[in-house]
Amino acid sequence: MAELAPGTLWFTIAALGLGTYLIRFSFLGFLGGRTLPPLALRLLRYVPVAVFPALVAPQVLWPTATGGELDMPRLLAALCTLLVGLWRRNVLLALGAGLGLLLVLELLRGL
Amino acid sequence: MSSALSPRPATVFWEGVRDGTPFIVMVGPFALLFGVVAAELGLSLAETLGFSTLVIAGAAQFATLELLDAGAPVSVAVGTGLAVNLRMALYSASLVPYFGRAPLRHRAWIAYALVDQVYALALLRFQGREEPQGSRLAYYAGAAAPICGIWILACALGAQAQSTVAAVPGLDFAVPLTFLAMVTPMLKDRPSAAAAMVAMSLAILGHELPLNSGMLLAAAGGMVTGAVLEGRREAHG
Numbered sequence: 001m002a003e004l005a006p007g008t009l010w011f012t013i014a015a016l017g018l019g020t021y022l023i024r025f026s027f028l029g030f031l032g033g034r035t036l037p038p039l040a041l042r043l044l045r046y047v048p049v050a051v052f053p054a055l056v057a058p059q060v061l062w063p064t065a066t067g068g069e070l071d072m073p074r075l076l077a078a079l080c081t082l083l084v085g086l087w088r089r090n091v092l093l094a095l096g097a098g099l100g101l102l103l104v105l106e107l108l109r110g111l
Numbered sequence: 112m113s114s115a116l117s118p119r120p121a122t123v124f125w126e127g128v129r130d131g132t133p134f135i136v137m138v139g140p141f142a143l144l145f146g147v148v149a150a151e152l153g154l155s156l157a158e159t160l161g162f163s164t165l166v167i168a169g170a171a172q173f174a175t176l177e178l179l180d181a182g183a184p185v186s187v188a189v190g191t192g193l194a195v196n197l198r199m200a201l202y203s204a205s206l207v208p209y210f211g212r213a214p215l216r217h218r219a220w221i222a223y224a225l226v227d228q229v230y231a232l233a234l235l236r237f238q239g240r241e242e243p244q245g246s247r248l249a250y251y252a253g254a255a256a257p258i259c260g261i262w263i264l265a266c267a268l269g270a271q272a273q274s275t276v277a278a279v280p281g282l283d284f285a286v287p288l289t290f291l292a293m294v295t296p297m298l299k300d301r302p303s304a305a306a307a308m309v310a311m312s313l314a315i316l317g318h319e320l321p322l323n324s325g326m327l328l329a330a331a332g333g334m335v336t337g338a339v340l341e342g343r344r345e346a347h348g
Binding site for chain 2: 023024027033034036040043048053055056058060061064077078081092107
């Protein structure tokens, strides 16, 4: 860790914690019981199906663990999770399949 | 709605706990990893716990620590962490239809526990199911308890047991796989599938944009796609 002035780390933690809480509180806290316009409600219905794929796609193609290099075991594990999920509509089954495949491929790579 | 027919909050709370508990397997390793990295960078146990209880947001915690370690100014480190968390404003907005009328003291803790997995579990349950607000609150609390609990606990454990944890292969990838697995049951109609495809493509195209803005633009593009297709479908009857 680069040399930090005393208190800098705690300042960072507090600022990030407070900012993150305000982001989470934002609409839920300040909008409260007011009804949202229909267009906003329609857009918000697609938050999970838009945010999660957008988070995952770059991590699948450029994983942090390999320093951003495309990695076949991770790519295959992601495809396996997606296909099993779409096929069986079961979160835990999909995750177990993907993680299991990755573990096996990683162990094989170590041989 | 007759309240006599709705299940007791305690029952629903345990349903939430039941649904949230398996995620210990995915959140746990990621949290252990954060503890390991933090300890390697010389953070004390108190500082590591400070991060995991005050921030509770894995990706942002990693990003901020990495930047501090690389010698970036605090403003850049905090700004990047917040940019990574900006997606949670969307989570906050999309919970308004379910919790907007809850008393402020409830909305305050709901916001604290609004992490990705809790949010996804809540939406999987609430979408298309009518239930009284008390049930929703109980379910959310039940789902959040194991997930937030293991996050904080495993960060501390990782800090204590660094070397053993770092040896398990593939742990780094548990969280992306969790997100993928959680989104698949939601892709049940054409607008949702199109929203996901567009968001994924835009995120890949924009992954080099600064301050996580590629991800946010991609999410916005996906949401607009879904909403437009839904509107068109309604217009055609």
